[in-house]
Amino acid sequence: MTSPRTVVFDLDGTLVDTAPDLIGALNVVLAAEGLPPVPLHEARNMIGGGVRKLLERGLEAEGREVSLAELTRMTDDFIGYYAEHIADDSRPFDGLEAALDELAASGHRLAVCTNKLEWLSRRLLERLNLSPRFAAICGADTFGVSKPDPAILRQTVERAGGELSATIMVGDAGPDVGVARRAGVPVIGVSFGYTEVPIADLKPDRLIHHYSELTAAIAGFSQQARIAT
Template sequence: MKDTVIFDLDGTLADTGADLIAAANECFRVLGHESVLDPVADKLTAFHGGRAMLRLGFSRIGAGHGEADVDRAYPDLLAYYGENIDRETTLYPGAMQAVAALSETNHAVGICTNKPEGLAETLLQKLGVRGAFGSLVGADTLAVRKPDPETFFEAVRRAGGNPARAVLVGDTETDLRTARAAGCPVILVTFGPEGRGVARLSPDALMADYTELEDLVRRLLGQAPA
């Protein structure tokens, strides 16, 4: 079995914030409220999921809104997002070159995300990169989701890798908690929505640019230099 690198998707491989915010704002627009969320200032909330965006938006609209409103709006958010999933989304610079370099050096690569699997599959297909990854485990692939380590282990297994020799690359505390639960090294990127703020989490490594990835993986897995 191969040494393996598993990636988070939103905020790690792709900057999806603007399209996520647009989907939430569409829900509020239907209710008569324009641009409740800001695509820049509220990007970190966007990467915590659709319900988090809706909660924030409803809190700004005013009192009298609760989880029932979030539950009603959530299916509409998913539907709108699914139809407009790649309008503004872009892959982070160098991401796919780094993935290709890992594959060329006999590493298995996969994705473990808390995005619903169907939406993640659609996005990767639209971005033209689905074939680069040996696995995709989403929020609803299993009965559990990150930070449950089983999601990570399943992504490794489906990629043909060895769970005992795998690294997780992510951008949030959820990714760090997943890695700690799985007993694997974690690299957190500093170009995601929280920037260098992720240093507070004390990951095994920080990554400012994808050109650093291969060397970091080799160090964390104790591999000899290429």
């Protein structure tokens, strides 16, 4: 029997494969600047630090330097386009919804903690009919801090009505492992997301390759805690 916990998920590359729409928006902005598109397979690992970071990486890949004012303008252009195309091709990763059903049936509280803007995160999850599953959906602008700052995870858990001592983080990249470590909670890495450094190299407490493995990974933490006591 698994003790109910708060399970906090990253969004891009963890819950949802958002790369097609994110890179699509990036390439629209790059095209407006007279730059060639970045291939999807090359750009997937640019995702993860928010819109501005994605643009910076896309521009760097093209050898282009811009001023802060230009970057701000391009960020606004990106968000304007992306908001209208946020779920054109983005889809939940295989097995996600079944895993969320299992967790909810076991009494787990679910939340989202992402470096995406909150309103964009909500719009995406609403378009995919996922938002009702989460007790809290928090982004980089929700509390004014981003992962790996532990404050964003602590406040996400609080908003969800959970306890940090009974929380597990699930993510695909360094900011997710970092925020969990700094907040003192265990972290499960997913191998199918977006990361420049392979997730296994970041040494999460558990590593899964498909959502069918998630409930067993979470149960393993409870079993480990019982053995320790």
